[in-house]
Amino acid sequence: MAAFKEWVQSEGLEFSGKIDQFRKSCIAFDAEDYLDTLLTATLSREPLLPALGGLPFALQKHVDDDLQRFRDADIKPIFVFNGLQAASKDGTMVAREAKRAAKILDDAWSIYDQGRGEEAVNAFGKACTYKIQHISRWLSAHLHKAGVTVLTAPYSAAPQLVYMQQQGFCDGIAGSAACLVFGSERVITSIAWDSGLVSWVDSATCQGRLIFTAEAFADLMLLSGCVPTLLPAYAEAEGELPHIQALRGILTQMRGDGYALLLQRQQQHKDEEYLDAFRKARFAIKHSVYTKIDGTVETRDAARAPGDVHLFTGQRLPDEIYYYLLRGVAGARVLDWSAHRQITETPPLDGGNSHTYQDLVQNKLVDLRVKALAVMAVNLNRYFQHGVFQAAYWFNDAKSQLSVREGIEPVKGLMSKWHVPEAILPDGLTSHPLADALGLLADEKTAKSTMTERPNATPGVLEKPVELLGNTVLRALHDAGYMYADHTLSAWGKAIQAAFKEAQNNGYVAMGVTETEAEEAILVAFELLKLKVLNSQHMFPTPPYSGPPLRGNDTDKDNTLLVSRVACLGFFSHREIGYTGPLSRHLLAYHQMTTAVRASLRDLLEMHACAMLMSGSVSRKTIGDKELRDLGTSLPFTREPDLGLALVVKSYLDELSNEPSKRQDITRWFNYVTDMEGDLQKAWKMWACVNAGVQAAETSIIGESVKKMFRNADKWLQEKIAAAAASNGLV
Structure with a gap:
């Protein structure tokens, strides 16, 4: 998405006007393009996001600041999210893209493990928008609570935005090149609040600079990956970086026909899969799908659409x-x-x-x-x-x-x-x-x-x-x-009810960042127990999974690991700024398991x-x-939740298991944590709730060996906490 905006800026294709010109107007935003901009812009990006999961710590502040600016400028925003995935981008292609993103992250972890901190931050930043579905869900809910109109398109947001503009439901649309490809004459590319300027591009100017027809322009945007919901960048699939100008030169040789280009390449590289996906993506543009104001779902140019529309939409x-x-x-x-x-x-x-x-x-x-x-x-x-x-x-x-x-x-x-x-x-x-x-x-x-x-x-x-x-x-x-x-x-219901009761009694239920943090954490914990993956077993080999508990004897390490895994289920307090502090690929691997379980429960x-x-x-x-x-x-x-609370708990317990003369004050490792003592107290209460449910469970669902593991870990933890309190702790 960023490639198109960088190209129009470098080519001088943007027009600009004062924000005041848009006063009392309505602008509809491609919500995921808006989110992508926040996650990648220099002033708002948080490069360690892929190493932590959860939300960027300053995301809500950036969103709220923008909403206030819209109110001050008397502009009504509408946000439209992407819906279903078009059939042109099949599971194989999605998996291929994800593998490339995972490779970037794997390289970043390798750099981090070598102690090259600054280089690692930059490497993590290359995958900053990886896995944003849960961020989109939060953004949608947050915008709605703020009184902003939020919609989700049947498929890509772009044709929904174009329909809304054509029908007069908004005065302008803001998004990526996809909006132009799906038929908009112009699209807002950026709003610079500091300078008071709005920038936009129009389709005619882009096509004129390229000396391309609308069809050739659409092919260029597809092949360069600038319409991300339909097709991955072709050059990227070949291991190269997509470049609009370079691709334009190649397309010009084929008279702007992307299909002819791919047909030629297919004969050389036998890439029938990508050629088929490109055909489907073309049809998905020509016969795009959107929801009308009366709630019916419409296919553009439906009278001329083929009978097998489902092959390129689903x-x-x-x-x-x-x-x-x-x-x-x-x-x-x-x-x-x-x-x-x-x-x-x-x-x-x-x-x-x-x-x-x-x-x-x-x-x-x-x-x-x-x-x-x-x-x-x-x-x-x-x-x-x-x-x-x-x-x-x-x-x-x-x-x-x-x-x-x-x-x-x-x-x-x-x-x-x-x-x-x-x-x-x-x-x-x-x-x-x-x-x-x-x-x-x-x-x-x-x-x-x-x-x-x-x-x-x-x-x-x-x-x-x-x-x-x-x-x-x-x-x-x-x-x-x-x-x-x-x-x-049921037996599981009674066990989790015991955990909920403990949360009421020990005050954990009132300590959450969100109202439902405590009950969500407890429910996920019991789902993990059902699946037999909430334990102290060493599930992730080291290497490559660096960052497991390191201090003390094997009992110390096992108990630290178990308590830290429970802590993966909660939030921690952090300033509205990017994270700096220790990382753990080992704990992140477990955190991602909890994320998969949460997603299934939400489904x-x-x-x-x-x-x-x-x-x-x-x-x-x-x-x-x-x-x-x-x-x-x-x-x-x-x-x-992000991984922050688990990192704090693991670091704290690791140091308590260290030799007294070698212990360090972990508050110096977490520069922007706002209430470490409160975070630790919340983690202990969360642990107490899960342990209460485990001990109350019938042995038919949670065996005695698991109960004993939790009892021993709880006794160990209470001794560590008491010893820390006697020596004024570490925080």
Whole structure:
């Protein structure tokens, strides 16, 4: 995306005007281009983001500052996010791009391990926008809470923006070259608040400078990777850096025909795959898809579109689903899987070289994913209910198959019993949906009162926003195994309820960066326990996974590792500035496992929300656009934790296990942490909650060996904390 903006600046193709000219106007933004700019701009980029996961620490400040500037300039912004992935960019290509990004990160870690800190920071910065889906989800929710209009396009945001501009819903659009390719006459490329200038380019000027037709210009933008949702850069696929001017010279020799160029190259390099993807991308531009104001999904130039549109867009989903996507009830991930019948796994931030992570995504998370797909398919036709899904992994060329057919009927039976009215739901459910939903079922009599079917299939029995949230969460938790068919708590439900009670008693529930931090951390911890990956086993080989616990004896190292892994589930306090401090690829590898579990839980919640709406359970009279957006924003797992708290805990415990004469003050290692003592106290309380749930669990679900491991680690931890307190600690 940056390549196009750099090119127009270097060629002097931008026009500029005063921001005042846009007063009382509406500008629609390609949200992910806006986010990409924040993540890569010199003044706002945080190069160590790929080594930490989570959100950039200053992202919210940058966004809020921009929103205030819009208010001051009397400009109304609208943000449009990308939706589903077009079929032109198949799973193989996505995996290939991800492998290149992982290689960049692998090189960065190698440099870091050699002690070349400054070079490592620069190397990490090259992959600064890698894995931004969770950042987009947070941005969408944050903008909505700030009162900004947020939409999600059916596919690429660009044709949605062009439609909005053509229909007069906005006065201008801001984004990448994709907007020009999809038919906009001009696009805003930057807003320089300091100088008070807005810069834009128009299609005619770009084409005139290149001496290209509109079709040739589109081919150039596709092949250079400037329309990122459709096709990776061709030169990049060949191991070179994409360069618009160099590619322009080659295209000129072929009279601006990108297809002819690729056909010639295909004969030399046998790259039929890329040639086919290019054909699909061309059609995806010519027959782009967008949502109209009445909610229907339209294909541009539909009368001339071929009968196999699904080959370059993906299988058509019902318009109702695109509407829930538009309003943010669901993200695109499971919808993508359904439309393309393919689950594509890309490497995590640590590179994904460990067997443990590969086993997690290939085997252990299959159950949650199949459940999410089954929930999605319940209200769809036989094509979606009986299809076989291909699962492709970056580490294995062999594809496995998944089927959702057997999960359909159980899901139908489960969902039919959850129509709990507001009168039964807890008062605080909107603040603590996971804990309060399970707490509702702690009493067997109350639990059985939640078995609420729709009488005679009456439509619209759920009429209040809290009913949407409550029933979505209850259905998802039931599906995840935390309650029985009669709605009483299962063994797992009772164990996690003990952990939630401890969070109330020890004050952990009130210490989160977000209202739901504590309950989300506890739920993910128990999912990890279910999957048998929350332990002190050495899952990641060193090397290449540098940064495991180093101090003390084997017991010290094992316990430090276990407590630090629990700490991966929480946030820590940090100034609104890029991180500086120690890193750990070892802990990052575990953090990425927790991220995969969180994503699967979020998928399940979103699909249950959609299924509930599509089944007719929700009133269409009282639940409108705002309530739908509120539902998507209020679902748990909107924001992903970073690795910071785990790094603080690991560093602290490592030093406590060091020889007293060699111990160091770790506060000097974390320059911008604002409340290290508070962070450590939160980590100890989080640990106490998880341990309480483990000890309360029946041995049929958590064996005695695991309980003993946690008991021993807890005793060790209390001794370390007491010893630190006696010597005034390290912080």
